[in-house]
Amino acid sequence: MKILDEKPEALLKRAVRGDEQAFLALYQKHQSALYRYALRMTGSPWAAEEVVQEVFLLVIREPQKFQSERGELGAFLYGVARNRVMKYLEKKPREASLDRMNEDGSAWNEPEDPLTPMMIAEKSERIEQVREAVLGLPAEFREAVVLCELEELSYEEAAQACGCPIGTIRSRLHRGRALLLAKLELLRDVPRRASAGAK
Amino acid sequence: MMNCEEFELRGLDVDRADGDPQEVQAAAKHAEVCTRCRALLESWREVKGDLRILRESTRLESAPARVEMRLKQELRTRREARVPRSTVAIAGWALAAAAVLVGAVSWGTSRRTRHQEVTRHEATVPSASAPISVFPEKDALATERESRVRGEPKKRSGRRESAIAKDDDTGKFTLLPGSWPAETEEAAVVRVRMQRGALGALGLPVNQELAGEWIQVDLLVGNDGFPQAVRLAR
Numbered sequence: 019m020k021i022l023d024e025k026p027e028a029l030l031k032r033a034v035r036g037d038e039q040a041f042l043a044l045y046q047k048h049q050s051a052l053y054r055y056a057l058r059m060t061g062s063p064w065a066a067e068e069v070v071q072e073v074f075l076l077v078i079r080e081p082q083k084f085q086s087e088r089g090e091l092g093a094f095l096y097g098v099a100r101n102r103v104m105k106y107l108e109k110k111p112r113e114a115s116l117d118r119m120n121e122d123g124s125a126w127n128e129p130e131d132p133l134t135p136m137m138i139a140e141k142s143e144r145i146e147q148v149r150e151a152v153l154g155l156p157a158e159f160r161e162a163v164v165l166c167e168l169e170e171l172s173y174e175e176a177a178q179a180c181g182c183p184i185g186t187i188r189s190r191l192h193r194g195r196a197l198l199l200a201k202l203e204l205l206r207d208v209p210r211r212a213s214a215g216a217k
Numbered sequence: 218m219m220n221c222e223e224f225e226l227r228g229l230d231v232d233r234a235d236g237d238p239q240e241v242q243a244a245a246k247h248a249e250v251c252t253r254c255r256a257l258l259e260s261w262r263e264v265k266g267d268l269r270i271l272r273e274s275t276r277l278e279s280a281p282a283r284v285e286m287r288l289k290q291e292l293r294t295r296r297e298a299r300v301p302r303s304t305v306a307i308a309g310w311a312l313a314a315a316a317v318l319v320g321a322v323s324w325g326t327s328r329r330t331r332h333q334e335v336t337r338h339e340a341t342v343p344s345a346s347a348p349i350s351v352f353p354e355k356d357a358l359a360t361e362r363e364s365r366v367r368g369e370p371k372k373r374s375g376r377r378e379s380a381i382a383k384d385d386d387t388g389k390f391t392l393l394p395g396s397w398p399a400e401t402e403e404a405a406v407v408r409v410r411m412q413r414g415a416l417g418a419l420g421l422p423v424n425q426e427l428a429g430e431w432i433q434v435d436l437l438v439g440n441d442g443f444p445q446a447v448r449l450a451r
Binding site: 044052058145198 | 225267281289296
């Protein structure tokens with residue numbers, strides 16, 4: 019049997035006993051999604067890297083925290099990553115003053131500035147807009163959008179990762195979508211067709 | 218059929234794989250008749266297209282290799298730390314087992330030694346085999362009487378010394394003043410070399426002319442560490 023065919027719980031047990039191959043199999047399976055999630059939530063590659071590292075360090079140091087009867091390993095890892103991301107976001111406002119400067123040191127403009135979207139035309143810039151719009155969402159709505167739209171998790175999986183009911187995820191996603199639409203319309207200077215849900 | 222409020226809440230799930238088929242159908246019907254909600258749906262599909270592009274462009278993004286290296290290092294460190302711990306545990310158990318074994322062996326040996334000592338003691342201690350002279354003076358007198366009967370010349374040393382010398386011949390111990398026969402039951406015999414004058418310290422009379430003479434005596438030492446009886450060694 020290939021190592022990747024093994025159940026995550028079995029891999030985790032082997033990894034905890036020091037089996038490097040088993041650990042790497044687990045890491046390779048989950049790290050990318052966790053990294054993307056952390057990156058989209060924080061907007062910082064450095065923070066995303068830290069988050070992924072902390073998640074897997076927890077797996078190495080305190081594997082007993084994962085209890086298979088409470089859910090999938092993937093959801094558990096998302097949950098740990100989420101806690102780390104939220105901690106980072108809580109600290110971020112204190113650190114944001116430097117991040118939110120332009121290269122010349124001038125104050126960073128909010129996307130509401132109508133002049134900025136006028137210059138955006140190319141596809142890469144559109145993607146950048148979307149990325150920024152997602153990053154501009156409040157954390158809980160951003161999380162729902164990241165998990166359900168970008169990572170394409172089902173509502174159930176997203177709810178498990180966030181440790182909340184499915185209804186809460188759906189509600190947050192609804193608000194997140196509406197805000198995202200509104201932000202993108204502002205960025206692109208298009209008629210506000212979809213502003214209804216973004217009150 | 219959905220109304221606009223319901224469409225805003227759930228209508229944008231029409232393209233989701235895990236959407237409820239009935240809701241999807243109802244939303245699609247509503248979008249056909251409601252221009253505002255259709256515009257909302259189209260707007261969302263456009264954003265969703267952008268999100269898909271973003272998703273595809275970042276699909277291969279992953280944590281840098283240094284994270285994997287750090288984690289592997291941590292795993293190895295913990296594994297190496299675990300091996301000595303288990304070795305220490307095994308060594309600890311082995312030491313404990315060895316200590317128990319040594320304890321058992323030494324206990325057995327000491328029991329055997331004590332048994333041998335007791336046997337030897339019983340063979341030498343008057344309480345077991347040879348009676349202790351409770352009244353050394355009387356014994357000395359008796360010894361003198363016996364000597365006279367045998368026609369032996371009277372010894373120059375004092376009565377007790379002669380008694381000790383005689384006890385030595387018979388293997389008897391002479392109780393020291395203040396000792397009781399019962400106290401000698403668990404006593405040990407210690408052979409010592411001393412000057413005759415030292416017998417005075419044990420409460421025995423000493424001929425001062427011979428006080429500097431070296432003699433060997435067997436001391437019967439009680440379990441309190443004090444000599445109980447004495448005899449001249451053969």
